[in-house]
Amino acid sequence: MVYTYFEIGKLIVEDEQEGNDRADYGKMTLNHLSEKLLKEFGKGFSVDNLENMRRFYLTYSKKIKFEKSETLSRISETYNFQLSWSHYLKLIRIDNEEERDFYELESIENNWSLRELRRQCDCALYQRLVLSRDKKGVKELAEKGQIIESPKDSLKDPYILEFIGLPESYKYSESELEQKIIDKLEHFLLELGKGFTFVSRQKRITIDEKHFRVDLVFYNRLLKSFVLIDLKIGELKHQDIGQMQMYVNYFDRFVRIEEENKTVGIILCQDKSQTLVEITLHENNKQIFASTYQTVLPSKDDLKKLIEETN
Numbered sequence: 001m002v003y004t005y006f007e008i009g010k011l012i013v014e015d016e017q018e019g020n021d022r023a024d025y026g027k028m029t030l031n032h033l034s035e036k037l038l039k040e041f042g043k044g045f046s047v048d049n050l051e052n053m054r055r056f057y058l059t060y061s062k063k064i065k066f067e068k069s070e071t072l073s074r075i076s077e078t079y080n081f082q083l084s085w086s087h088y089l090k091l092i093r094i095d096n097e098e099e100r101d102f103y104e105l106e107s108i109e110n111n112w113s114l115r116e117l118r119r120q121c122d123c124a125l126y127q128r129l130v131l132s133r134d135k136k137g138v139k140e141l142a143e144k145g146q147i148i149e150s151p152k153d154s155l156k157d158p159y160i161l162e163f164i165g166l167p168e169s170y171k172y173s174e175s176e177l178e179q180k181i182i183d184k185l186e187h188f189l190l191e192l193g194k195g196f197t198f199v200s201r202q203k204r205i206t207i208d209e210k211h212f213r214v215d216l217v218f219y220n221r222l223l224k225s226f227v228l229i230d231l232k233i234g235e236l237k238h239q240d241i242g243q244m245q246m247y248v249n250y251f252d253r254f255v256r257i258e259e260e261n262k263t264v265g266i267i268l269c270q271d272k273s274q275t276l277v278e279i280t281l282h283e284n285n286k287q288i289f290a291s292t293y294q295t296v297l298p299s300k301d302d303l304k305k306l307i308e309e310t311n
Contacts, residue, residue: 006053233270
């Protein structure tokens with residue numbers, strides 16, 4: 001169906017390029033074509049959908065090298081459309097080509113449903129990943145998707161936890177936040193990203209007969225390492241970073257095995273001072289990170305402001 005819609009879009013554009021590209025003519029042509037196709041094939045060929053086919057062709061024809069004898073079978077050899085028509089309707093509304101390519105790749109590789117694609121776009125996954133990458137890294141996002149080779153590659157800032165259902169102004173405890181995450185664990189794993197599996201909550205560790213508890217423990221198959229997450233309400237303090245350092249050291253010395261990489265610690269907080277984080281941690285730190293979280297979807301203006309401030 002997708003290839004057929006692409007070919008219909010191609011025919012519409014070619015008709016316009018014959019010199020009949022005036023708006024009135026285009027509308028009349030789509031109306032006439034819609035009536036004919038609806039009569040012959042049934043639903044799916046409304047004027048709006050024909051316009052979507054036109055836009056679909058204009059967007060993706062750049063990826064296909066056309067020859068005079070181009071056919072649908074030839075197109076399928078040149079470019080493999082692997083998603084549903086509904087996915088492509090969402091993708092063609094993304095103006096930035098690199099961003100669109102990223103979401104297409106991630107949808108294919110992670111088998112995203114349309115609902116999940118919409119959520120990832122709404123919570124600006126691409127923009128959040130772009131913030132921590134240089135120009136080469138941004139280009140790789142469009143060409144390869146999100147590649148996880150180091151702990152930093154898997155991080156986001158902020159994490160968007162709108163799925164837990166806690167209003168922004170609502171006063172809640174760390175234990176309540178943790179329970180909400182556990183209740184929506186599947187959603188949280190998707191927000192964490194690739195390769196994460198759940199291990200335990202409130203994992204007890206004992207040092208000199210004193211007991212401590214790590215809020216959430218995950219394992220990342222791609223990094224081959226444990227990932228510890230500590231939840232903090234309010235502003236991050238240097239004591240929180242020291243506590244996470246202790247948790248990470250414990251796992252490295254008493255839990256992980258020789259074949260596994262060093263443990264990663266992520267502190268999720270509502271507010272942080274990047275300067276405080278950098279001064280508290282070792283200069284060559286590659287294990288402990290602090291990220292903020294939001295319990296509501298940020299507005300496009302807020303995201304734009306965040307990107308501008310970071311750049």
